Amino acid sequence: MNGRTASITFFSGTGNTRHACTLLAAGLERAGWRVRLREIAPPRPEPGTIGEAGVTPTGQPADLAVLAFPVFAFGMPHLVRSFVRRLPPVDGVPAAVLAVYGDDFAGPPSARRRTSGFEGGALGEAARLLSRRGYVVRTSRGVGFPASFTQALQPPVPDEQRLIVADSDATVEGIAADLDAGRHVLMNRRPVLRAAGGIVRALFSLLGRRVLGKLYVADGRCTSCGWCERACPASAIRMRGQGRARRLPRWSWRCEACQRCINGCPEAAIQVSALRLLLLAGVALLPYGRWFAAAAPGISFPGSRFLAWFVGTLLLTVAVDLLVRLLERVPGVRRSFWISHTRNFRRYRGPSASGAGGHPGAS
Ligand SMILES: Cc1cc2nc3c(=O)[nH]c(=O)nc-3n(C[C@H](O)[C@H](O)[C@H](O)COP(=O)(O)O)c2cc1C
Ligand code: SF4
Ligand code: SF4
Structure with a gap:
């Protein structure tokens, strides 16, 4: 000693x-x-x-x-x-x-x-x-x-x-x-x-990680076990659904993008929804800067177009998320949100996952 x-x-x-x-x-x-x-x-x-x-x-x-x-x-x-x-x-x-x-x-x-x-x-x-x-x-x-x-x-x-x-x-x-x-x-x-990483880091911290959480969906394999809700280190997941509706995880804006839920779900039921991805990527690609310049030609300062893009993306992302949540309640439409490139992806458990918290069977 x-x-x-x-x-x-x-x-x-x-x-x-x-x-x-x-x-x-x-x-x-x-x-x-x-x-x-x-x-x-x-x-x-x-x-x-x-x-x-x-x-x-x-x-x-x-x-x-x-x-x-x-x-x-x-x-x-x-x-x-x-x-x-x-x-x-x-x-x-x-x-x-x-x-x-x-x-x-x-x-x-x-x-x-x-x-x-x-x-x-x-x-x-x-x-x-x-x-x-x-x-x-x-x-x-x-x-x-x-x-x-x-x-x-x-x-x-x-x-x-x-x-x-x-x-x-x-x-x-x-x-x-x-x-x-x-x-x-x-x-x-x-x-x-x-x-160069500085700007990526800042944008990720402010917006990127949150949007990554909004891409998640639990598909038909979900057994409503609630593990993901308990394991999320950011309390970003809540099990929702009352009465006869099955309780399913829903992701809030607090996600840290740590990948624990997608990798740890015992049914590999958590996917990145292609439809959510398309809609949210589309939102980020709209020309807010140009629209802002056209709507308020007198207001221009360094970074004004970027700010317009940022605020526009933020607001429309929230609106699209609300719309998607409504659409996901419609049984026939819900399945289209399950289409995903991650359905056949391997899942990753770190080398100490079996004996420690953060993975099924351990928490
Ligand atoms: C959202 C996200 C962003 C990442 N960014 C980087 C990165 O910039 N550079 C890198 O080398 N690895 C990056 N990684 C990989 C992780 O740092 C890496 O897999 C790490 O070993 C995970 O550690 P953990 O198992 O303790 O969470 C990223 C992973 C995630 C989920
Ligand atoms: S851990 Fe997987 S199976 Fe359990 S509630 Fe979450 S998504 Fe469903
Ligand atoms: S477990 Fe990690 S990736 Fe999943 S919702 Fe929570 S913070 Fe986001």
Whole structure:
């Protein structure tokens, strides 16, 4: 026992980050550290738990506070960002950030090659936010685990998943050894891409993640078990339906796009509705900027067209969602919303999914 303490605070959508943190904790414990592992959620960060990152169970500041999260759209998950912003200030607690991004394999069957994900500005953003709360970020590292963005892409096939996980496990063990030895690495790569990611990150946080939630539908395979409602870390899912109507999940605007529901549903009943996708994509493509310029020719300032696009998209998206909800009540029409590219997609469960919360049979 070397007497040092670490607190590892993490969020994980599909289990990769949970797995990485469990390994990191085990590595530090083997080196004699006392480690406290804590998840931001489920189901949502509770006010009472906000602010304990970097503090041991005895109330003493830890020797090291680790914050870990999956990378969403080149940034931190919105939920983690607001968690960090609400941390009470500390005085110089050493910190490390671990960003878990998505790796995959690509290419023809005879020449499949591993493709690395990209953490964008996630590490820099986390370091900035933590330092505003008084933490001193000494280490910031990224590691790729199998990509989980099942709404858009097939997850890697199981054999490729295993290859990625085995390789990345070794990376995480190396990070634990580096932290133990005080070898600090501040990963800071590809500045141009990092900067370009800023706008994507901001739009995703404001609108993109919410719209991704609005693409979900539960198809005829849904058994109304309610697991998705319980497992959602953002409380974005509510089971609806009264009387003789079957209770079915409905997605609100709070979605974090973490992919837990689509990957974890025991019936693989959650799909991305092609019809919802078409309608909502159509809404975003309308020329609001031009309409605004024509309607109010005297009002022009830098970004006015973008603002018009943003507000127009927002308002019409809400209107289309209401309309779709009405249409989905009509039995004959409902089935057309089940048409989806994800019906035949594999689902992804992170390596520690079986023994941890966030997946069926575990929560
Ligand atoms: C909405 C969304 C956006 C993502 N954006 C990125 C990204 O910008 N770069 C990347 O490398 N991986 C990206 N990923 C992949 C995840 O970061 C990756 O699968 C991660 O390992 C998931 O961790 P978790 O299982 O702890 O949730 C994205 C995943 C989702 C769901
Ligand atoms: S987890 Fe799947 S089967 Fe259960 S209520 Fe949700 S969509 Fe339906
Ligand atoms: S609705 Fe699904 S994807 Fe969105 S936050 Fe909840 S579990 Fe994650």
